[in-house]
Amino acid sequence: MRALWLVTVWEFRRYFKWKQELMGLLAGILVGGLFMGGSALVTRTKARQRAVVGVVDPVGLGLQSAKGITFEAVTDSIAAEARVGKGTLAGLLTVESSDSVRLLVAKDPPWQKELEQALAKARLAWKLRERGLSPAEFEGLVKPPTLNVVRHAEGRPAVGQARMIAGISILAIQLMAVMGCFALFFTNITGEKQARVTEQLVTAIPAQTWMDGKILAFSLHGLKSVVTLVFWGLLAALGALRFAGSPILADLGALSPFAWIGALSFIVLGLLFWSAFYAGLAATIDDPNHSARSSVMLLPIMPVVFSMMLLKLPDALLSRVLSWFPITSMGMMPLRVVQGSAGPWEALGSALLLLGSFLVLRRLAGRVFSTSMLLYGQEPSWGNIWRMLRAR
Amino acid sequence: MVSEKPPLRVEGLRKSFATVQAVDDLSFELQPGEIFALLGPNGAGKTTTVRMLTGLVLPDAGTIRYEGLDGQAHARIPAAELGYLPEERGLYLDQTVLRQLVYFGCLRGLDRRAAEASARKGLERVGLTDRAKEKVSTLSKGNQQKVQLLAALLHKPRFAILDEPFSGFDPVNQELALDWIRELREAGTTVLLSAHQMPLVERLADRVLLLDHGRKVRFGSVAELRSGEVANRKLTLAFQGPIDDVVLKALPGVVAVEVLGGDRAALLLSGEADLNALLAKLAQGPRLAQVTSEVVDLHEIYLRAVGGPRGSEKEAACVPSGL
Structure with a gap:
């Protein structure tokens, strides 16, 4: 047993260096902290960054503001197109019908996903209005039945x-x-x-x-x-x-x-x-x-x-x-x-x-x-x- | 305390690897406190014999009987009584000198304090005190060899097996190792060594066992081996005239003549040769310019025993038979 203990301690200590372990831990905490701080900074920057998109909406789709996007109603579409070219407008959205929307941009829009979500939401509301349904009535229609799972007395926990x-x-x-x-x-x-x-x-x-x-x-x-x-x-x-x-x-x-x-x-x-x-x-x-x-x-x-x-x-x-x-x-x-x-x-x-x-x-x-x-x-x-x- | 019984007795030892008979019917015994040299060319079976003595390899046949300090007979030398310097040697290069010496000492049964005290004393002896806290990788090959020898002898073993203890040493450190091994003998340690430095072995060994192809070919003290030779003295002659080797061969006591070229020749003489009579006869021939007389050394006996210089040897891979 003594020999086993000697070998075990020797082999463990050969590869276990307190100083390096501690340094590794501190470095990890530092990197983790930097990562979290950096993430927070990126999130904050994203939140502050808002794209202004001009909207020509003859259909009356009624777009609400979306995450990271501010919609600006436009009456003069030619002037608005010129602003897109100069970069003072991030894009110009023209609602052609409830099923077709044209987007004019000068560069790839990083907010496209958010725009699509806002459009889908606005289109659904528009369609419901057209059919005379309130959003609450619609939710009631699509809501699944409530499933109550009842555990048998001899069964095991969920x-x-x-x-x-x-x-x-x-x-x-x-x-x-x-x-x-x-x-x-x-x-x-x-x-x-x-x-x-x-x-x-x-x-x-x-x-x-x-x-x-x-x-x-x-x-x-x-x-x-x-x-x-x-x-x-x-x-x-x-x-x-x-x-x-x-x-x-x-x-x-x-x-x-x-x-x-x-x-x-x-x-x-x-x-x-x-x-x-x-x-x-x-x-x-x-x-x-x-x-x-x-x-x-x-x-x-x-x-x-x-x-x-x-x-x-x-x-x-x-x-x-x-x-x-x-x-x-x-x-x-x-x-x-x-x-x-x-x-x-x-x-x-x-x-x-x-x-x-x-x-x-x-x-x-x-x-x-x-x-x-x-x-x-x-x-x-x-x-x-x-x-x-x-x-x- | 040194026992008066032979501490180690080997009888009929055999070991083969695949197609090679590494050790063949080997028997010998060691006297307490002697330095016993195991000699032989590469592949003669020295390392296999040593590995059987340490228990690393099991013999196919024969017995090893070691009289332990506990009064019991053992089939291998117990770890605490053995100091082993293997032919294939190595140290933990990433560890400090002192730390691994203490580790080796503890594995041989010393407690930590005793191991450290012995290590420090040994380092002082070999002049490495100031390198104790350094990694072994920073030491020269010669200093690593000193640490290796120290690791083998740190615990003051009763029986030491030293395989090539002089290799890696310069002449100064070879003398240091020589003194060290002699001190071991004086302290009562029985030493079995294997080495290729014949002049050193000749100065050190009490008895010599010459192996060839796993068999014992010569055995005894250097003086006994010398007297056992048909020609145990060599007379080197330089003449001021032509040499007739036929005439030289016919001289009394001459066993063989070796013409060294030009006007030089070496006469190998039997133990009974009368040097005065021989010189008188030589005086009748061509004028002698120089005469040198020397006894046959271990190197010469070794070469004669194994049949002269050799090419490559068929070496045995050290794996158990059947593999």
Whole structure:
């Protein structure tokens, strides 16, 4: 245990630099602040920028002012056209009929979308007036029937928008965690093989301990990426104040502690599982820049993609199967848990299976490493790897 | 405390890789506190033997028996008692000298404080105290080699395996390494070393094992190896006249004659050769301009044992058999 602790701390600290982490955080806050400030400035500028459009409206369409556009009634269209040419009018709108409007401009109008909306609104009002209908009567005509969804007493709570957001966030966090440590496995293990450091180390400690230390250290780096992501996510949410007063926060708060603990457990277990996979694979790679095996490193994206595709089908047979299968359970089971599709015992069973798979995988990674670490300048074939895995 | 029993006994060791027999029926034992040199050309099986001793590679057959300080027999040398300088060496270039020495010391069983104290002492010895906080990448190759040797010996091992300890050192630092290894012996450490610098090995080793194609071809102290040679003395002669190698070969005690060109020749003499009688006979021939006498050195014994200089060797890839 002492050796495992030594290796874990050594490997973690090699890539964790307080000063750089802090500088990165401050730089992030600064960039975020500049971005938000810049956005506010752009919004303000847009709000202040109004285009003056001349309107010749013999039909009586009755255009109201639109966002960013001020309409100016024009009587002398020839003079108005000259103003468009000089740029003192942004455009000249001539209503030819309720179905046809001509717009004269000197350059591409960035406010065209807003103009189209204003025209559509004015045309609808005009048509209603023509038929003797008030806007309230029209709304009553097009309003859909009210659908009252009544939950069965034995049914499960509704999956609100917040739970969907929680599910997607869990997947994003998992992906971030796994990708946060995969580069470390590549550079570290292949780098040490190339630097010939390993041979002296594994005469001091068992190869398995060395491998376990790396798996733990780099998984911690993955979790560090998660903490950073969550920090930024919360900051962005609070910064935008989008959720203030929205039922989403309350809905998230209503998720049971079991759901949160379960999601966290699957994030940690999934990270360990993929770390062990990465460690074993990296041990077989001699040069990461030229190895065909580098592409296999992208395999952990697969469960996240499957889970996203099945986001709204937590009860489907495929979803249930994938939530137990160790390679995909890290993504699928938390989704089912937050949506109330899987209960504690099902989650616990899947978690234990994932844990067992991780323990087997780390053992296999150790076996592969203990043999391939002595292969300098060459990569074992897949056949050789298979024999290493079976070796005792 | 040094045990009087041989700390390491190897019997009938065999190892093959694919089609290469890397080590073939190798047996030897080390005496406590001796410096034991493992010599041989590239591909002779030295590194494979060392890797089997450290447990990095498992033997196909044979036994390794190491008498541990715990009184138990081990099939490999326990980590805390082993100081290992591998042939394929490397350090963490991105880390500081002191930090990684402390790490290596801790992995070998020292506590942090003891590892740091030992590292600082060692750095002072090799003149790198002021470089302790610098990254290894900033050191010269020779200084990196010093750090590497220090990392292997930091924990004062009972048994040290040093594969090519002199490589990368200039002559001054080779002497430093030589003294260091001698001090290890004086402190009771048993040393197994492999090196290509024959004059250094000759000055250092108590006993030598010569390997070729995985087999033992010579074994003993340098004096024993020398006396075991048919021709163990060399007489280099310069004449003031023509040389007749047939006449030279017929002289008493001469095993072989090597004509060096012009008026020079080297006579290889047997151990029983009477030098006075030989010189008397030589005096009857052409006038001698110069006579140099020397004993056969380890380099010569080595070359004779492996059959002279060689071209490329078929080297074994170090993967377990069956792969």
